[in-house]
Amino acid sequence: MSGASHTSTLHRYLAGGWALFLTRWSVPLIWLILLLLLTFGMSHMEGVFRLVEPDTREVIYRRTSFAALLGQHLLVVGVASLLAILLGVGAAIAVTRPAGRDFQPMVAQLASIGQTFPPVAVLALAVPALGFGTLPIIVALLLYGLLPIVRNTLAGLSGIDAGVREAARGMGMTGGQILRQVELPLAAPVILAGIRTSVTINIATAAIGATVGASNLGDPIISGIVNGNTAYIVQGAVLIGLLAITIDSLFDRLQRHRPLST
């Protein structure tokens, strides 16, 4: 094979890869671009917000940059969600192993009863226990975010055909092999759905966290409500909405493009 044709093949492959990448991820990508544009361009849109609040001196929220607020928001949600995934999936796996099976009914009940608790209430309860600031928010998000993940992981694992598990054991797979090669891949779509629910709730609850002293995209809204400045409120609300939609559409794609889901 000549060098020239080799490069062109490679080139075509890469070009095809890009096209595939773009078509697959176009929706979240568009939302992301919009989110970033507004995050960095908000301060140049004074004219627009002047229409909303013609009488106020300041129409752009300037206490902290929107980029920093977005970063804070993502950080809090990211840390809490990551820990919730690790702990939630871990706990659900632990209580479905022979050693932890005794705990399964209680954990399953707890996860389903816990989801009845409103996330705001959980956030509010975290403050008396842990004080103001970012830490109680992360803990509250983590605790609440655990529930859908635990619940879905349990559902995903118990939804696996008994015959498949039986065959896996009968073929001589070890417990670890069954978990990694059979159970987790088969439960993955359901687990992913749980993570999606958890992250969506976390983004929303984190915003309310602005009332307990965390600085994030909820800040402009709260400050706008306190000061009667609708422009602030709109700025915060638009960015949070875009953030939530970007992340959600990302999960939507992830769920849709699992190669073996059908």
Added chain:
Amino acid sequence: MTIIPRRSNRVLLCLMLAGVLSWLMLDAVSMAPNRIVPGTPHRAHEVMGWWLSLLSLLPMLAIAALAWRPDTGRLRVALGLLVLLLAAMPLWLAAAVSALADPSMPQARLGIGPALWVLLFLWLLGVIELRTRLGLSRPMGWLLLVPVLLGWWLALSRWLEPLALYREYQGRSDQFISAVGHHLALVGAAVGASLVVGVSLALAMRRFPGLRRAGFGVLNFIQTIPSLALFGLLLAPLAWLAGRFDWLASLGVSGIGWAPAWLALVGYSLLPMVRNTYVALEEVDPAVIESARGMGMSRRQAFLQVRLPLALPVMLEGVRITTVQAIGLTAVAALIGAGGLGTFIFQGLGQAAMDLVLLGALPIIALALVADALLGALTERLRHGGAS
């Protein structure tokens, strides 16, 4: 089904061990001279002495012993002991009040410490575990709470006046009652409206399949937007509308208050309502409908007498999800002046008055749990009462 393993119940053993540790190592109560000064924490043995505090571990140790080689009878006794413990907690608090009370400080406030919160949580987990193992029915589970509530009521009405949470309540009991009423009214109005709109939308979707994709797309989109953002986004246009049209303003519509809250609540409630109604109606076994038609029922009769009753439990499930969700979201709506129990939470957070936060948060959780249980029980009844 009752599954009682012959081995020891490790769940109860762990719970009771953790309970003993938290009783011995964490602060049980705190006493503050007034609302502003932070309280001084006290461990259990500082309140009642080592002997008594060790003695009060006996019920938990007894439960652990019963869990060592469990059978149905022993687990029943353990459940009884747990309920007794839960009912005794307020009485113990009352004892703590009398032990720590200082006549020179009439405004003294008793705070519930981490040890008691942890114990409360662990004991409730224990009740859940035993309820599952013994296969008790839902109503039986609720019946178990009666002595506990009685204990709290008795203690609160007689001896627990210095309890900080109770003091906060007493300071604003009228406000509290009206907040609960307001909260429920808003939830009811939102769920009622979304029930009407949702069911009609679901029916329309069944008739016009084109509407289905678009409808679910929009509703999913709304559901994704965080509550605080949606409240905020509704605020500007509503304020503008109210400024434009006087009759709207005279109805009480404005950028803040109940109007944006109600609209947002309805928006959020539509997705679960429409989805459950649609799925419920679609999933009725076609053979049943066919046989109804085959027996000579008209289309209308088949819908009203067969499809709708069969779909009802799943639709009610939608109402349950919607109601529980709305109870939580209404709390957030307090931020935009919609009133309700959320007001206490955010007031409390603003004043760093944690007991006020609790006064808002605990009833909200209780409302959500009760709504969930009631609607769940109703669904169950409908399921058993003829359907499927």
Added chain:
Amino acid sequence: MIELFDVTKRFGSETAVDGISLRVEKGEFCALVGTSGCGKSTTLRMINRLIEHSEGEIHLEGQPVRSFNEESLRRRIGYAIQNTGLFPHWTVARNIGLVPRLLKWPKARILDRVEELMGLLGLPVEEFSRKYPHQLSGGQAQRVGVARALAADPDILLMDEPFGALDPITRETLQGELRDLQARLHKTIVFVTHDMDEALALADRLVVMHQGRIVQQGRPIDLLRNPVDDFVESLLGGMDRGLKEAALTRVSERMMSFGPRLLASERVSYDASLSQALSVMLWHRVDRLTVVDDEDIPIGELSLRRLLGARSS
């Protein structure tokens, strides 16, 4: 060789298997038959330790199964079950190559083995190797299940109602294929079924179980002739036993050389069973059939007298 010595299994207070002893010789096809809940599946699953026995001893080639590591024991025993238990997220080829991969065979060898097995079970490699289980028909999926059980070339094969969920025609085809396969491979097979016809058609030895005990065991023909009690008799088909026995004997065993009479007009294959021959006679109201070979050339004849005649062997 598999030996069970006085094996008992209790689940809580319930005794599922009650002191059974059994010996399955090397290369023997042994069917465990009985109504559901009789303990036959439990017995099977105790052999590869999916269930641990409570009492007694189970030996494999003279060694107690408990002396093996659980997983390596199972890797040397083939296992096929009713709902195939194929992994839905793996292709057919990957499913078949499971045990060789667990045994860390080199890649090329696994590939060869998978292709060989797919050929053996009539699954064209190009058509099937990349398919996923949900794209297969019931019969195809079960073929893959059997191929997977045979993948590491185990001496012993445990099969738990492998054809139970198939339609009658597919089931019969697969039974035929399994019989042919066994004629070539000579595995030691323990086969659980509640379908007496299946057991009679496949097994060298029949073990009838009832309420956790072995009621009777022996060659199918012996059980048919001398059922030990009413239960075995009814399980064997009661009044239909005659036909079932006839189904076990081939026409070739009873056929005679041509007599002085003209060739009978109705024909039957030498490979057909006596029950099929009887059915042909009943249908055409004749008492004599011409026996033909695979090329439809007459090679002898079978009369009703001979069919009913003195039992050979």
